[in-house]
Amino acid sequence: MLEKVKETTAYIRSKVTVEPEVGIILGTGLGGLTKDIKNQEVLDYGDIPNFPVSTVEGHHGRLIFGDLGGKKVVAMQGRFHFYEGYDMKEVTFPVRVMKYLGVKNLFVSNASGGVNPDFEIGDLMIINDHINLLPNPLIGPNDKEFGPRFPDMSQPYDYKLIALAQDIAKKNGINTQIGCYVGTTGPTFETPKEYQYFRIIGGDTVGMSTVPEVIVARQMGLPVFAISIITDLGVPGKIVEITHEEVQKVGKEAERKMTLIMEEMLQNL
Structure with missing residues (x-):
């Protein structure tokens, strides 16, 4: 794994001039933020050694380097x-x-x-904790160069970044929620009883990503800020049939508010 990471890193450095300070991972239907990145240098996942390729609609599959909010960034337009x-x-x-x-x-x-x-649908929720119901990405041999065998997870999401986001949202009149994200395998959407279970165990939202990436980031000492766009509701009396296309549509409608918060956060880092 370490050799592959170094090989991929060397390849990327040979192809782009940007040295990123901040990494951004964009979720389903949320790739529009990349339009605001200036002086772009783009790599398709398929051209990058050892990189997986996105197979889900709404995940374009490109690494975009450039300037955003006065910082050098690399954005994943599509995740795995x-x-x-x-x-x-x-x-x-x-x-x-x-x-x-x-x-x-x-x-x-x-x-x-x-x-x-x-x-409500369209709300932004700043994540302050998570519950992992996916296989842990650190299972298996551990390379000490990546970080400790048993990483501390007492602060998976950085308190200072959360406070900054809340201040920016308030200043711009953007209403935000804050809460716990439950990470599941998918790809099915949840049953009513599963929604109920996730609420009982302490969840505020549920999705099929984010948690593995955060665990690895924390093992490597990277502070994390994460935000969810609520695209459907698993609340008794409000549960309706949902499709992937509807999730993408709601995501795009709320994306502008999320982008504003992130860009101003970058300006204040």
Whole structure:
């Protein structure tokens, strides 16, 4: 794994001039933020050695380097999921590469289903904790160069970044929620009883990504900020049939608010 990470990092450095300070992972239907990145240098996943390829609609499959919010960034326009058939080391491989490219902070976004009865479709939820119901990406041999065998997870999401995001949202009149994200394997959407279970165990939203990437980022010492767009509701009385296309549509409608928050956060880092 370490050799592959270094090989991929060397290839990317040979193709782009940007030295990124911040890594950004964009979720389903949330790739529009990349339009604001200036002086872009783009690599398709398919051209990058050892990189998986996105197979889900709404995930374009490109690494985009450039300037955003006064910072040098690398954005993943499309992520990888366990349900696509990739193992957890493949799902989280880009996070390790970002770290070796010099990234100092990781920003993550996703589309998720709200199980908190106070949430509405289109809400933004800043993630302050998670519950992992996916295989842990650190299972297997551990290379000490990546980080400790048993990483501390008492602060998976950086408190300072959370506070900064809340201040920016308030200043711009953007209402945000805050809460716990439950990570599941997918690819099915949840049953009513599963939604109920996730709420009982402490979840506010549920989705099929994010948690593995955050675990690996924390092992490698990267502070993380993550935000969910609530694209459907798993609340009794509000559960309706949902499709992937509808998730993408809601994500795009709320994306502008998320982009504003992230760009201003970058300006303040």
